[in-house]
Amino acid sequence: xxxxxxxxxxxxxxxxxxxxxxxxxxxxxxxxxxxxxxxxxxxxxxxxxxxxxxxxxxxxxxxxxxxxxxxxxxxxxxxxxxxxxxxxxxxxxxxxxxxxxxxxxxxxxxxxxxxxxxxxxxxxxxxxxxxxxxxxxxxxxxxxxxxxxxxxxxxxxxxxxxxxxxxxxxxxxxxxxxxxxxxxxxxxxxxxxxxxxxxxxxxxxxxxxxxxxxxxxxxxxxxxxxxxxxxxxxxxxxxxxxxxxxxxxxxxxxxxxxxxxxxxxxxxxxxxxxxxxxxxxxxxxxxxxxxxxxxxxxxxxxxx
Amino acid sequence: xxxxxxxxxxxxxxxxxxxxxxxxxxxxxxxxxxxxxxxxxxxxxxxxxxxxxxxxxxxxxxxxxxxxxxxxxxxxxxxxxxxxxxxxxxxxxxxxxxxxxxxxxxxxxxxxxxxxxxxxxxxxxxxxxxxxxxxxxxxxxxxxxxxxxxxxxxxxxxxxxxxxxxxxxxxxxxxxxxxxxxxxxxxxxxxxxxxxxxxxxxxxxxxxxxxxxxxxxxxxxxxxxxxxxxxxxxxxxxxxxxxxxxxxxxxxxxxxxxxxxxxxxxxxxxxxxxxxxxxxxxxxxxxxxxxxxxxxxxxxxxxx
Numbered sequence: 001x002x003x004x005x006x007x008x009x010x011x012x013x014x015x016x017x018x019x020x021x022x023x024x025x026x027x028x029x030x031x032x033x034x035x036x037x038x039x040x041x042x043x044x045x046x047x048x049x050x051x052x053x054x055x056x057x058x059x060x061x062x063x064x065x066x067x068x069x070x071x072x073x074x075x076x077x078x079x080x081x082x083x084x085x086x087x088x089x090x091x092x093x094x095x096x097x098x099x100x101x102x103x104x105x106x107x108x109x110x111x112x113x114x115x116x117x118x119x120x121x122x123x124x125x126x127x128x129x130x131x132x133x134x135x136x137x138x139x140x141x142x143x144x145x146x147x148x149x150x151x152x153x154x155x156x157x158x159x160x161x162x163x164x165x166x167x168x169x170x171x172x173x174x175x176x177x178x179x180x181x182x183x184x185x186x187x188x189x190x191x192x193x194x195x196x197x198x199x200x201x202x203x204x205x206x207x208x209x210x211x212x213x214x215x216x217x218x219x220x221x222x223x224x225x226x227x228x229x230x231x232x233x234x235x236x237x238x239x240x241x242x243x244x245x246x247x248x249x250x251x252x253x254x255x256x257x258x259x260x261x262x263x264x265x266x267x268x269x270x271x272x273x274x275x276x277x278x279x280x281x282x283x284x285x286x287x288x289x290x291x292x293x294x295x296x297x298x299x300x301x302x303x304x
Numbered sequence: 305x306x307x308x309x310x311x312x313x314x315x316x317x318x319x320x321x322x323x324x325x326x327x328x329x330x331x332x333x334x335x336x337x338x339x340x341x342x343x344x345x346x347x348x349x350x351x352x353x354x355x356x357x358x359x360x361x362x363x364x365x366x367x368x369x370x371x372x373x374x375x376x377x378x379x380x381x382x383x384x385x386x387x388x389x390x391x392x393x394x395x396x397x398x399x400x401x402x403x404x405x406x407x408x409x410x411x412x413x414x415x416x417x418x419x420x421x422x423x424x425x426x427x428x429x430x431x432x433x434x435x436x437x438x439x440x441x442x443x444x445x446x447x448x449x450x451x452x453x454x455x456x457x458x459x460x461x462x463x464x465x466x467x468x469x470x471x472x473x474x475x476x477x478x479x480x481x482x483x484x485x486x487x488x489x490x491x492x493x494x495x496x497x498x499x500x501x502x503x504x505x506x507x508x509x510x511x512x513x514x515x516x517x518x519x520x521x522x523x524x525x526x527x528x529x530x531x532x533x534x535x536x537x538x539x540x541x542x543x544x545x546x547x548x549x550x551x552x553x554x555x556x557x558x559x560x561x562x563x564x565x566x567x568x569x570x571x572x573x574x575x576x577x578x579x580x581x582x583x584x585x586x587x588x589x590x591x592x593x594x595x596x597x598x599x600x601x602x603x604x605x606x607x608x
Binding site: 193197198218221236237238249251256258260261262263264267268269270271273282286287 | 497498500501502503504507522525540541542544546553555559560561562563564565566567568569570571572573574575576577586588590591
């Protein structure tokens with residue numbers, strides 16, 4: 001389809017998430033930041049392996065204040081991983097996200113990668129634009145949508161916005177949240193998790209609505225979500241799942257100055273472990289099982 | 305008893321914890337650091353109120369690298385709180401902890417307060433000395449033993465030693481622990497908890513032995529443990545209890561590079577809330593209930 005027509009179509013009928021999207025085949029790869037870009041590249045490798053035979057990835061640097069150097073790093077990394085087509089999409093305004101140029105860059109893409117930076121730049125500049133519709137379309141067609149750091153947070157339906165300086169266990173200290181891209185349904189994702197000691201703020205955030213599952217991802221670590229039903233863990237660190245659905249007491253809304261909540265379940269997952277999102281149960285698998293899965297995908301991707 | 309004789313007696317027969325100590329009447333006040341020393345002094349007030357009619361507190365600055373200024377702050381605070389007798393005990397060597405002078409300073413004390421600094425200085429210099437025997441004796445006679453920051457960590461049986469820089473969720477990164485004073489039985493205490501983002505390291509530590517309950521205390525917040533059976537929370541922040549006793553999977557000891565553990569129970573307690581140590585269950589109480597308890601103690605202490 002012509003790129004101009006595509007923009008018009010998406011402006012008329014934006015792709016918004018519906019119930020059908022719960023069953024599509026796309027993969028989400030959500031990364032806790034600081035993934036290895038020059039060495040083993042275990043996490044970026046998982047993105048590359050899922051792009052298909054004649055894969056095309058578009059690196060979207062919209063979140064970053066230093067998009068040029070970041071683009072160079074990712075271009076080198078994905079080329080070194082053997083991705084045939086590596087493109088850049090920078091967005092400096094909502095107008096940029098509604099151009100035929102953006103549609104042309106995303107034409108034929110089998111993956112989109114959102115870099116780190118400021119998650120609010122991602123959502124404010126691409127939310128409900130033709131660019132976002134196109135990302136959603138790629139995802140629902142079975143493509144890979146990946147994000148790291150701010151790009152990870154933005155995957156949430158409701159996302160955390162940086163305020164580490166505040167004592168988020170205090171009821172009165174507003175936890176800064178904003179509507180995210182919503183690709184990761186019913187999850188609230190936090191990144192640089194152990195490294196920046198963010199458990200208290202994640203618990204504070206999900207206490208406001210235990211329907212949402214809290215997911216904290218360590219650096220150089222990813223969760224790979226396929227078929228929207230379960231995810232697996234890949235990388236050097238851990239993934240923390242915080243489930244407040246069975247908590248027995250909450251004083252959110254009461255006069256107390258600090259939060260009480262009893263019976264939060266915390267699961268620490270490491271490479272290979274799986275988490276079923278519908279039953280909210282983890283299961284244990286060896287780190288090697290994940291390496292075998294990845295190696296198989298790599299053989300398929302390279303045709304060996 | 306003569307101070308010289310007391311030293312000899314404790315050298316011959318050190319007070320070490322026995323089963324009997326589980327039923328004594330002493331109070332432990334364990335503080336997460338940075339407690340208010342000049343304003344409302346809610347946490348230090350709880351120490352003062354429990355010292356009795358003709359209370360005598362001994363501030364032990366052994367942990368600190370700047371004991372003089374710290375002593376001045378605590379002396380002012382406890383005097384402002386109306387404590388009749390405020391003494392200082394500095395210890396620069398194990399020999400200092402075995403002197404008649406130390407016994408004389410602790411003569412008639414109804415409370416001992418351990419300041420912040422380095423918890424290893426506390427345990428290495430007073431562990432199993434006559435000074436420690438005397439602290440244990442005061443505790444078992446119904447006195448108050450309080451500690452803040454390093455002084456809080458040292459209350460544990462096995463204590464964490466500062467290594468925030470390390471990624472403690474990594475199995476291979478040794479979590480630094482050392483034997484503590486052991487006044488808080490079956491607990492592993494961490495302080496400056498939310499402020500320094502220490503949940504991952506506490507989970508890492510208790511994963512090595514879920515028999516121990518992990519307890520993280522925020523700044524300007526205390527747990528007050530009475531009769532060794534339950535504790536209550538006082539102060540501006542929260543107390544996090546981490547209970548790994550019902551976890552279903554652990555890969556500690558396996559080849560994985562990162563920790564997996566499923567089903568950790570986390571309870572966030574705030575002022576007024578209680579925690580039963582024998583059943584490991586929290587219960588909810590209003591913040592005001594704690595203020596009423598403290599106000600009653602204060603009236604009794606001042607004879608109003």
